[in-house]
Amino acid sequence: MLTDRKLVLVTRKTRLQELKERYGTLGQAKFYLEHLGESFAQYEDEHNRFEACRRQVVQLLGSIGKLQQLERGVLPTYRFDAQDIICVLGQDGLVANTLKYLRGQPVIGINPLPDLFDGKLLPFNVNELKAILQHVLAAEAQTRAVTLAQVDTNLGESLLAVNDLFIGPRSHSSARYLLNYQQQMEEQSSSGIIVSTGLGSTGWFRSIIAGASGVAGKPVQANIANGFPWEAPYLYYSVREPFPSRSTSCKQVFGRIEQGKALKLTSRMPDSGVIFSDGMESDAISFSAGTIADIHVSDIQGALVSG
Structure with a gap:
């Protein structure tokens, strides 16, 4: 053993394992897929x-240290230690899902299947892991900071996002709320x-800009149409399908949230309002009537090992 620091390996179930859970047995899964003309072999x-x-x-x-293996589903309840070194083996989305439960611990992204996974957040292959881990242990590894978004509510709930909220x-259905940014308030329905x-600016955010450009018939927000830096000390918000009416307006539908500032949203929905991050609806907080949400750049940053 070369280190006393805990090494945490994060993985997620393969598609085959998920099929088995859904159909009970692999035989049943194979029968169903092949009946539909789908190849089970892949x-x-x-x-x-x-x-x-x-x-x-x-x-x-x-062989290097004490190993803890985690499946993605337990991330919300697992308590990471400050000195942990986290290795993520899987798709890019798993790296993002992991980062929001950390507090700056270094994350090593490993691409197990380079021919299938893009690997934007998975810069290393298995054969490179030993060398990069030695760099991390010797405090010689380069890391790239990742800005996180944070939402805090008046009910004491808090949630981080690596990609988006x-x-x-x-x-x-329609969301009803009061939007307040830098003392500019507006009732909205969207x-x-x-x-x-x-x-996250090359994902959902990029598609919103692309859609707006298509509707307008010309480039919209061209300077950030291809995203903005991971470590940028700001966030962007975009209102989806805003609806103007006698009681709601559409003047503040897009903007930048600067560090140290907060976008404040007050729910006007009797029920069914929700806030979730990074597409994980199972890990959501309520945003129903009476809830006030402050959204801002988090003091916590992610740390992706880059070399």
Whole structure:
């Protein structure tokens, strides 16, 4: 053992494992997919290759320090130590899901299947893991800061986002709220608000700008149409499908939330209002009538090992 620091390996279930959970047995899953003309072999191949990679990583990490293996589903309840080193083996989204439960611990992203996963947040392969881990242990590794968004409510609830926050209705109905930014207040009705970080600005946020450009027939917000830096000390908010009426307006539908400032939203919805981050609806907080949400740049930053 080379270190007393705990090494945490985060993975998620493969598609084959999820199919087994859904259909009860692999035989049932295979029958169903092949009945629909779908190849079952691709799921088996992906699973087997991932498992071979996972076993290799487990063996390496276990030879270096105390190893803790985590499945994505337990992240919200697991208590990370300040000195933990986190290795994420999986898709880019798993890195984002992991970062929001940390408090600046270094994260090493490992791409187990480079031919399948883009790997924007997974710069290393398994064969590079030992060398980069030694750099981290020697405090010689380069890291890239990642700005996080944070929402705090008057009910004492708080939530972090690595990519984006959604504030709106649970279903396909209208969200009603009072928007207040820098003393400019407006009653609004919309299908919800997206607040994006730099890391998330090439995802949902980018699609919003692309859609607005298509409707306008010309480039909209061209300077950030391809995103903004991960470490940028600001966020952007965008109101989805704002609806003007006698009691609601559409003047403040897009803007930048500067560090040290907060976008304040007061719910006008009797029920069904919700706030969730990074597409994880299962880890949401309520945004129903009486709830006031302050959205701002978090003091907590993510730390992605880059070299």
